Amino acid sequence: MKNKHQESLQSSAVLALEMLAFLMLEPLKEPENKTVKDYGVRIHFSGCGKTGDVEMWASNDLLLYIASNILNTDLPEKELLHFGQESLKEVTNIVVGNFLTEEYGTGEVFELGIPFEVTERKHLKEVIYLNSIEINSVLELEIGVVDG
Amino acid sequence: MDFNVLIADDSEMMRSVLKRTLEMAKIPIGRLELVKNGAEALEKLNAHNFEVVFTDLNMPEMNGVKLVEEMKGSDSLKDTPIIVVSSEGSKERIEYLKNLGVSDYLRKPFTPESIRTTLHNALGDWENEK
Numbered sequence: 001m002k003n004k005h006q007e008s009l010q011s012s013a014v015l016a017l018e019m020l021a022f023l024m025l026e027p028l029k030e031p032e033n034k035t036v037k038d039y040g041v042r043i044h045f046s047g048c049g050k051t052g053d054v055e056m057w058a059s060n061d062l063l064l065y066i067a068s069n070i071l072n073t074d075l076p077e078k079e080l081l082h083f084g085q086e087s088l089k090e091v092t093n094i095v096v097g098n099f100l101t102e103e104y105g106t107g108e109v110f111e112l113g114i115p116f117e118v119t120e121r122k123h124l125k126e127v128i129y130l131n132s133i134e135i136n137s138v139l140e141l142e143i144g145v146v147d148g
Numbered sequence: 149m150d151f152n153v154l155i156a157d158d159s160e161m162m163r164s165v166l167k168r169t170l171e172m173a174k175i176p177i178g179r180l181e182l183v184k185n186g187a188e189a190l191e192k193l194n195a196h197n198f199e200v201v202f203t204d205l206n207m208p209e210m211n212g213v214k215l216v217e218e219m220k221g222s223d224s225l226k227d228t229p230i231i232v233v234s235s236e237g238s239k240e241r242i243e244y245l246k247n248l249g250v251s252d253y254l255r256k257p258f259t260p261e262s263i264r265t266t267l268h269n270a271l272g273d274w275e276n277e278k
Contacts, residue, residue: 015257016256016257019257019258019259020161020165020256020257070161070164070165070168071164072168083160083161086159086160086161087161089159090159090161090162091161093235094235094256094257096235097234097235097236097237097256098235098237098256098257100237101237101238106237106238106239107238107239107240108238109238109240109241110236110238112206112236114206
């Protein structure tokens, strides 16, 4: 069973990716076969007496699909992948912004860092998995929030 | 009437998504310019007339707040409606932006309907004006 952080993160991610990239996602308990995640993004936030990080990991297939959906045009795969990677950064930023509002309300001011590429996981406390229905590729979100 | 629209956002994705969503909302667009930061936005604004500006807040070189301040300090640009597009939901920050003179605030992620409503707030009900 998911806790409130995980529920908020999940609903923020599903909403952002559906509205911005026309990507339909369904929650997964844990992927049966651990999918190789090719690209990871991390963002740091602070405010309301808390600090935290969120990571989002996706496969290249999923990034290409996101990029194609947004651009609706044919581009060389390398350019499309780069666009997908940049899109994942922006989506992570939006997901965290919405997550913080959902968790802590509109009365709190949070500072969000710039999303950046990571090559190693920080192994944050809470994890959720979302499966993209169209291409059956798993998106992974991790979050860790600490007081102080 | 067609609107000349300027979009300032350092994310190529958001520029593309905003452009596409304006099309989906069937907003009558004349000139549409997409730029990466506030400095590029000011160059375009000083060269052409725009009916509305959409701007992100966090951009390199010149951020959205500085762009708003520059426009509000300019006799020729102070009346151009500015819509801030951001994922931040803090009431305090939105109030601060409205006090700076921002016409409206569009929260990411947005829909064609929310863009249409925001434009009505900024530009008036152009569809029923004669």
